[in-house]
Amino acid sequence: MGNIGLLMNGFQTALTIENIGAAFLGAILGLIVGAMPGIGSLAGVALLLPLTYKFNPTTAIIMLGALYYSNMYGGSFSAILLNIPGDSPAVMTALDGYPMATKKKRPGQALFTANMSSFIGGTIGICILTFMGPALADIGLKFGPSEMTAILLIAMTSISWLVGENPTKGVVITMFGILLASMGMDTLSGSPRYDFGNMHLLGGIPFTPFIIGTVGFSQVISLVMERNSDASRKQVGEGMKLSIGGSLLTAHDFKRLLPPAIRSGFLGTFVGVLPGAGATTGSFMGYAMQKSFKSEEELGTGAIEGIAACEAANNAAAAGAFAPLLALGIPGSGTGAVLLGGLMMWGLNPGPLLFTNEPDFTWGLIASLFLSNILTLVIAICVIPFLLKILSVPVKYMIPCITCICMVGAYSSSYSMYGVLIMILSGIVAYFLQKNGYPTAPMMLSFVLAPLLESNMRKAFIISGGSLNIFFTRPITCVLMLIFLAMVATPIIKSIIRARKKQA
Numbered sequence: 001m002g003n004i005g006l007l008m009n010g011f012q013t014a015l016t017i018e019n020i021g022a023a024f025l026g027a028i029l030g031l032i033v034g035a036m037p038g039i040g041s042l043a044g045v046a047l048l049l050p051l052t053y054k055f056n057p058t059t060a061i062i063m064l065g066a067l068y069y070s071n072m073y074g075g076s077f078s079a080i081l082l083n084i085p086g087d088s089p090a091v092m093t094a095l096d097g098y099p100m101a102t103k104k105k106r107p108g109q110a111l112f113t114a115n116m117s118s119f120i121g122g123t124i125g126i127c128i129l130t131f132m133g134p135a136l137a138d139i140g141l142k143f144g145p146s147e148m149t150a151i152l153l154i155a156m157t158s159i160s161w162l163v164g165e166n167p168t169k170g171v172v173i174t175m176f177g178i179l180l181a182s183m184g185m186d187t188l189s190g191s192p193r194y195d196f197g198n199m200h201l202l203g204g205i206p207f208t209p210f211i212i213g214t215v216g217f218s219q220v221i222s223l224v225m226e227r228n229s230d231a232s233r234k235q236v237g238e239g240m241k242l243s244i245g246g247s248l249l250t251a252h253d254f255k256r257l258l259p260p261a262i263r264s265g266f267l268g269t270f271v272g273v274l275p276g277a278g279a280t281t282g283s284f285m286g287y288a289m290q291k292s293f294k295s296e297e298e299l300g301t302g303a304i305e306g307i308a309a310c311e312a313a314n315n316a317a318a319a320g321a322f323a324p325l326l327a328l329g330i331p332g333s334g335t336g337a338v339l340l341g342g343l344m345m346w347g348l349n350p351g352p353l354l355f356t357n358e359p360d361f362t363w364g365l366i367a368s369l370f371l372s373n374i375l376t377l378v379i380a381i382c383v384i385p386f387l388l389k390i391l392s393v394p395v396k397y398m399i400p401c402i403t404c405i406c407m408v409g410a411y412s413s414s415y416s417m418y419g420v421l422i423m424i425l426s427g428i429v430a431y432f433l434q435k436n437g438y439p440t441a442p443m444m445l446s447f448v449l450a451p452l453l454e455s456n457m458r459k460a461f462i463i464s465g466g467s468l469n470i471f472f473t474r475p476i477t478c479v480l481m482l483i484f485l486a487m488v489a490t491p492i493i494k495s496i497i498r499a500r501k502k503q504a
Helices: 005-014 017-035 040-052 057-082 086-100 108-142 145-161 166-183 208-227 229-239 251-273 278-292 302-322 321-329 334-345 361-382 386-390 395-414 418-435 442-464 475-503
Strands: none
Touching: 005 017, 005 108, 005 278, 005 361, 017 040, 017 057, 017 361, 040 057, 040 334, 057 086, 057 108, 057 208, 057 302, 057 334, 057 361, 057 395, 086 108, 086 208, 086 278, 086 302, 086 442, 108 145, 108 251, 108 278, 108 302, 108 321, 108 361, 145 278, 145 442, 145 475, 166 442, 208 418, 208 442, 229 334, 251 278, 251 302, 251 321, 278 302, 302 321, 321 334, 321 361, 361 386, 395 418
């Protein structure tokens, strides 16, 4: 039986009353968990796993899968309205979502863009999973440390697209992000570095408090310092139609949304399949890729293309992560590891035989992802009018509320005041960086990618005995390294050509 026939049988499993209810509950919980800073899909799935013990395996995994999937939607809510990413994949959404909601006074359209892009990217990812799941998992298995190093070098090179008009400041802030990421225990040897004798710094700079501070708390400081922001925030709330109809995108907006959403949908799926990459890396790479394409408005100023690129990528990556999980039993992220534990707890052994031995379960899960994607889109659109009321609240009330959200998010991710302290310090540093014209996007991108790059590069050198040959003797790595070298050489060659033209 072909994949289409198996998928139809999967829909028969997914469309039972019990499984529809599980998907609906998972979608609602995922939106709530995603919108609450500091919790994220990993904690959400882990906390709700015990609730599924008495469910049958198919219903349980459908609920958890829907929660994981809808979490990607929910993270954009607080990122767009409050400039506080609900989950790490929504970090890049805040760069354009918040300016579009406040400066351009289009919060409804920003939310609608995020929801539609998530739906498009997710649909692409699920379709690819349906027809190429086992094949994609095999491809992902071919990506060892050297291949991952080459991909991450390409991604790090793309930081040059985020540095803005001053490359020097961009390079400085990128190196600062790498320096912060290197603090703590060495990932391979276990030796401490840059801990300054502080016990807390042995664990490094925690990601969630750092991001909440850099993106969210720095905005609180900015609101406090800029007295005229109160009037502008009131105008946004008063002039906005609090309705779904007032939030709909125009045909022109949808034309702008579609190409980056489709491109990032394919890219995000591929990134999701790779071991250890995850939705966060997919979101960053989707946004960086959009920098190389033409956008009607400059990214970072409230461009629809920026929101579409990162939201489509993180949802597609979430779908792509199911391919190695189901076909090979290899989780691509922390959330995937929790789901793997759930599968084994229910007596299922993920791997190549899962598609053959448990077709009802496997295809029921894949079919439920289609169902969850549609349910989440409908719910997310329906709550837009209620979300928009946030922008009607005066800044004098918003400042303490956002501060509390930042503190709760930072504490809930680390369960200590250390996380809150990191959040406050990173917010202060980010505020002064932005005031002096240093972009924070390269710092966040390098902070995310540097640990992955270091770990994979060192593993590659351990395998090769310290030889560079490993990057040019393996076919996939060689192709990727040639792309990387071309990206590095292109700006240099262009500058030489321009200099010669001026001399002529």
